[in-house]
Amino acid sequence: MDPAPRTLQPTMNERQRMIYDYSMQNRQNAMAQPSMNGGGHRPYAHISGHSQYSGHPTSHPFRPQNIPGLPPTNGLNDRQREARELIIKLDADKKDLLDKRKKTAAELKRLQVELDGYEANQRGQEFLRFIYPTQVRIAEVQATHDGESEGDVLEVSSADWTSATRNQIARNKARGSSTKSISPPPSRKADKGTETSWPTNATGGIETLPDNGLGQPYQAAQSPHLRPSPIQLSTVSGLPASSNIDTVSLGDILGDPLIKECWLFNYLFDVDFIMSQLDEDTRDLVQVKLVHGSWKNEDSNRMHIEEAAKRYPNIQVITAYMAEMYGTHHSKMIILFRHDDQAQVIIITGNFIVRDWSMCQAVWRSPLLPLVDNAIQSPSDPEALPIGSGPRFKKDLLAYFRAYGSKRTSALTAQLKTYEFSSVRAALIASVPGKQNLRSIDREAETLWGWPGLREILRSITSASAGGSPRIVMQCSSVASISEKWMANFLETLSVTTPPNVPQPKQTPKVSLVFPTASEIRRSVDGYSSGGSIHMKTQTPAQLKQLTYLRPMLCRWAGNYDPSAPPSGHPDSGRLHQALRRRAAPHIKTYIRFADEEVDRIDWAMMTSANLSKQAWGEVPTTAGSDIRICSYEIGVVVWPDLWDEGAGVDMVPVFGKDIPDDKLEAEEVDGKGHEEDETTDEEGGAGFRKENLKESQSRKLTVGLRMPYDLPLVPYGRNEMPWCASTPCAEPDWKGRVWPGFGIS
Numbered sequence: 130m131d132p133a134p135r136t137l138q139p140t141m142n143e144r145q146r147m148i149y150d151y152s153m154q155n156r157q158n159a160m161a162q163p164s165m166n167g168g169g170h171r172p173y174a175h176i177s178g179h180s181q182y183s184g185h186p187t188s189h190p191f192r193p194q195n196i197p198g199l200p201p202t203n204g205l206n207d208r209q210r211e212a213r214e215l216i217i218k219l220d221a222d223k224k225d226l227l228d229k230r231k232k233t234a235a236e237l238k239r240l241q242v243e244l245d246g247y248e249a250n251q252r253g254q255e256f257l258r259f260i261y262p263t264q265v266r267i268a269e270v271q272a273t274h275d276g277e278s279e280g281d282v283l284e285v286s287s288a289d290w291t292s293a294t295r296n297q298i299a300r301n302k303a304r305g306s307s308t309k310s311i312s313p314p315p316s317r318k319a320d321k322g323t324e325t326s327w328p329t330n331a332t333g334g335i336e337t338l339p340d341n342g343l344g345q346p347y348q349a350a351q352s353p354h355l356r357p358s359p360i361q362l363s364t365v366s367g368l369p370a371s372s373n374i375d376t377v378s379l380g381d382i383l384g385d386p387l388i389k390e391c392w393l394f395n396y397l398f399d400v401d402f403i404m405s406q407l408d409e410d411t412r413d414l415v416q417v418k419l420v421h422g423s424w425k426n427e428d429s430n431r432m433h434i435e436e437a438a439k440r441y442p443n444i445q446v447i448t449a450y451m452a453e454m455y456g457t458h459h460s461k462m463i464i465l466f467r468h469d470d471q472a473q474v475i476i477i478t479g480n481f482i483v484r485d486w487s488m489c490q491a492v493w494r495s496p497l498l499p500l501v502d503n504a505i506q507s508p509s510d511p512e513a514l515p516i517g518s519g520p521r522f523k524k525d526l527l528a529y530f531r532a533y534g535s536k537r538t539s540a541l542t543a544q545l546k547t548y549e550f551s552s553v554r555a556a557l558i559a560s561v562p563g564k565q566n567l568r569s570i571d572r573e574a575e576t577l578w579g580w581p582g583l584r585e586i587l588r589s590i591t592s593a594s595a596g597g598s599p600r601i602v603m604q605c606s607s608v609a610s611i612s613e614k615w616m617a618n619f620l621e622t623l624s625v626t627t628p629p630n631v632p633q634p635k636q637t638p639k640v641s642l643v644f645p646t647a648s649e650i651r652r653s654v655d656g657y658s659s660g661g662s663i664h665m666k667t668q669t670p671a672q673l674k675q676l677t678y679l680r681p682m683l684c685r686w687a688g689n690y691d692p693s694a695p696p697s698g699h700p701d702s703g704r705l706h707q708a709l710r711r712r713a714a715p716h717i718k719t720y721i722r723f724a725d726e727e728v729d730r731i732d733w734a735m736m737t738s739a740n741l742s743k744q745a746w747g748e749v750p751t752t753a754g755s756d757i758r759i760c761s762y763e764i765g766v767v768v769w770p771d772l773w774d775e776g777a778g779v780d781m782v783p784v785f786g787k788d789i790p791d792d793k794l795e796a797e798e799v800d801g802k803g804h805e806e807d808e809t810t811d812e813e814g815g816a817g818f819r820k821e822n823l824k825e826s827q828s829r830k831l832t833v834g835l836r837m838p839y840d841l842p843l844v845p846y847g848r849n850e851m852p853w854c855a856s857t858p859c860a861e862p863d864w865k866g867r868v869w870p871g872f873g874i875s
Contacts (some may be wrong), residue, residue: 245414354829357788358836359555359768360736363479363490365713367654372709375788375836377492380406382463382475390416392464392541394764396457397430397480400437400444413443420537422449422458422762449762450534452562456760459745460559461738464541471497472548474526476766478717478738485662487655489713489838491736493555493766498548516589517772519550525557528576529764532561554772556586558737560745560763564756579747579759583735583767584622590769592626592732593780597725598636599732603682604643604839605718607664608852609742610671613678618749619741623720626732638722642679642741643715643839644852645686647859650714652687656863659714660855661872667854676852683852687711688840706785706841717838718765728842731781734835737765773833783841784834792832 141149205213357375364378383391386408393403398419404412419438423431431448438444449458463475474495479485514521527545530538560579567581577585592599601623611619624638645653650660666672689705718737724730739745744760770779784790846852855872862868 352792354831355790355792356773356831356833358784358834359493360719360734360766360836361492361494361788362710362717362836362838363477363486363488363492365487365489365654365710367487368709368713372786374786377494379479379481379486382406382465382492382494384408385465385467386411387467387469388415388465389468390418390466392418392420392462393481394420394458394460394462394464394762395481396422396459396461397482397485398434398437399482400434400441402483403481404441404444413441415443417441417444418447418541419444420447420449420458420533422451422456424448424451447537450532450537450562453744453758453760456562456744456762458762459738460762460764462764464545466544467497470500472545473497474553476736476738476764478736484655484658485716487713488653488659488662488716489710491717491719491838493736495550495555496552498550498552501547501549516586517554517556517769519553522553522555522557523548523550525559525576529557529559529561532563532762555766555768558583558586558735558765558767560739560747560759560761562760562762564758565747566754566756567750568754579745579757579763580619580622581747581757583746584625586767587622587625587733588627590626590733591771592722593724593730593770594636594732597727599638600641600723600726600728601638602641602643602684602719602721602723602843603741604686604715604720605740606662606716607740607742608642608644608679609740609744610666610675611741611743615743615749616678619746623722626722639726640682641684641843641845642682643684643686643843645715646846646850647853647861648850649685649687649711650853651859651861651863652712653714653863654712655714656865657859657867657869659716660853660869662716663714663853664855664872665852666856667851668856680846683846684843685846685850686715686839688842688844706783706837708837708840709786710838711840715838719838721835729782731770731783731835733767733769734781735765735767737763739763739765768835770833773831775831778830779833780830781833781835783837785837785841788834788836790832790834 361375361377364373364376364381383403383406388407388411391407398421400419403417403419407415407417419434421431421434423434425431435446438446451458461477461479463477465473465475467473476493477490478492479488479490514524523545527542530542530545559576559582563578565578565581567577570577572585576582601620603623620640623640644665645663650657650663653659667676688711718740720735720737722732722734724732742761743749745763747757747759750757768781770781773779782790858871859869
């Protein structure tokens with residue numbers, strides 16, 4: 130067949146004419162090819178996927194059809210059907226391959242998590258096998274070298290520690306993890322005349338002295354008659370190091386690499402801040418449970434917590450059961466489970482947000498709790514669970530967790546049941562939302578909450594007052610709207626104690642309320658920013674009426690700004706004890722009963738999350754036998770001297786700037802009695818004095834310190850001073866130059 134007329138040839142150049150002739154020849158050849166099924170002609174059968182139709186998929190003769198982007202299947206020949214089926218099969222194979230790939234990736238991730246958990250457990254066990262024995266060895270070496278120069282002891286200790294550190298670094302490198310510097314514990318030089326000794330157990334190792342309240346052995350140089358404060362203060366970064374002796378930071382609590390599970394109970398959470406406090410090598414492996422009370426789905430606090438928790442796969446968020454609509458989940462507590470099969474209960478007063486930890490807070494830590502020895506049966510008789518004992522503390526704590534509902538805390542209570550609480554010396558005081566009837570409740574089997582529970586605890590405490598006038602000091606960060614009737618009932622509760630064995634005339638305690646003024650907030654570390662966490666309203670007529678009956682009790686938080694110029698006529702202006710917390714705004718909550726006006730002995734002390742409010746402590750029943758309604762979750766501890774009594778008697782005394790009280794007997798020996806001179810000049814007389822002192826020492830009372838957050842003596846408000854009110858604007862700049870627009874005012 131002749132090619133079609135070349136109507137365009139006159140306008141073509143030579144190259145275009147050659148291309149045109151070639152394409153027409155290909156077309157004639159295609160028309161001449163027979164179809165593969167034996168009938169008709171199949172144009173372009175010789176072309177293998179590339180032709181003048183390349184780049185136009187809808188016109189390609191070998192594309193399968195009935196697929197998006199391709200022509201319909203009508204009129205397909207056998208080869209086209211085969212091609213279509215082949216592509217469909219390839220697509221199915223590709224999908225199967227992707228599914229297998231996803232399953233493989235998920236399995237690899239699961240195996241990696243298991244491997245990380247195994248390595249974390251190995252690191253924990255390695256810590257117990259290596260670090261602790263090394264510390265014990267150092268202590269033994271120091272005890273062995275007692276009497277030699279401090280340099281000799283340091284040299285031996287440093288050599289032991291250097292060898293041990295090299296072994297640890299080698300293990301870390303073999304494990305592929307980042308190494309951390311390991312610092313030896315500070316070496317203490319024994320004081321002159323003080324024998325350094327470490328109690329040993331049956332195996333010859335160092336024995337942990339019982340109950341220092343912190344789960345740690347006492348320091349060797351510490352007098353056996355002194356006990357550190359069971360309640361500690363938080364570290365405030367804005368204060369000098371000299372003001373942060375024996376203090377505790379949130380990182381000190383959560384930064385232990387042996388922690389494997391952590392339950393955090395609080396009102397406010399900054400999830401990123403919390404995770405930054407965990408050990409950097411293990412923070413992704415610690416199972417973290419956050420328990421909050423924001424039950425409304427649209428609550429901004431709840432949305433903030435849940436959104437932040439999505440960034441950490443090891444966090445589980447739990448919403449507390451709130452039986453009262455207007456209550457809050459105000460409890461502030463940490464429960465730790467460790468790789469060494471020990472647990473710890475920690476009660477604090479601060480929220481888990483950055484701002485709160487630049488304020489003055491309190492921390493109570495239980496000793497490290499071992500697993501229960503199955504051979505020892507726990508007492509089931511309620512009379513065998515006296516208030517203040519470890520078993521009673523455990524009973525009340527488990528009852529508190531059961532109030533959350535089994536779906537939320539059953540796993541926690543199941544674990545805590547397996548731990549031994551006998552080393553705990555404190556009474557748990559807590560509140561849970563709901564109602565209690567004091568007439569119908571079984572007080573032996575059930576736990577009392579709120580002010581009835583506090584009254585039951587205080588009734589079991591014997592007062593040390595001996596004819597003096599006791600003093601009760603309340604200190605909190607918020608005072609709600611409370612009636613005079615409610616306040617009278619609460620003060621009556623705080624005044625309850627068991628009188629001493631020797632009959633004494635009943636004394637009504639003097640009551641004080643420590644609360645910061647606006648000028649104290651301005652001078653605080655964070656200035657006005659701290660004021661957003663401190664509340665006492667003084668604006669409406671009802672609030673001003675409340676202030677009228679509270680004013681006689683009000684005392685400054687920071688006391689005297691100038692210790693050299695105390696208030697004119699103040700009876701205690703000659704002696705001032707500084708707590709070194711004047712510039713740390715108070716978010717702490719403490720209630721303390723001093724035995725007398727001298728405020729140098731303490732009957733009991735309470736640290737709690739509960740402020741002065743009926744929502745926290747419970748309402749006063751309107752009629753005899755009516756229910757007591759509590760709205761909020763709260764938790765705290767009460768401590769008193771007899772919890773440490775070993776037969777010779779105990780005194781609890783306030784301490785300032787540190788946790789351990791001064792040894793007054795040692796001070797008297799060196800201060801004006803000439804005993805030090807006798808010991809150095811007259812060997813026989815000195816020995817005689819030491820024997821006499823040893824006999825007197827054996828019969829001495831124990832002295833337990835209580836770390837004070839405020840100065841003593843207290844300083845009452847001036848005539849024109851007002852408590853800080855966060856909702857009132859302040860035009861006077863704080864020390865950072867900022868003014869306060871008023872809380873909640875845009």
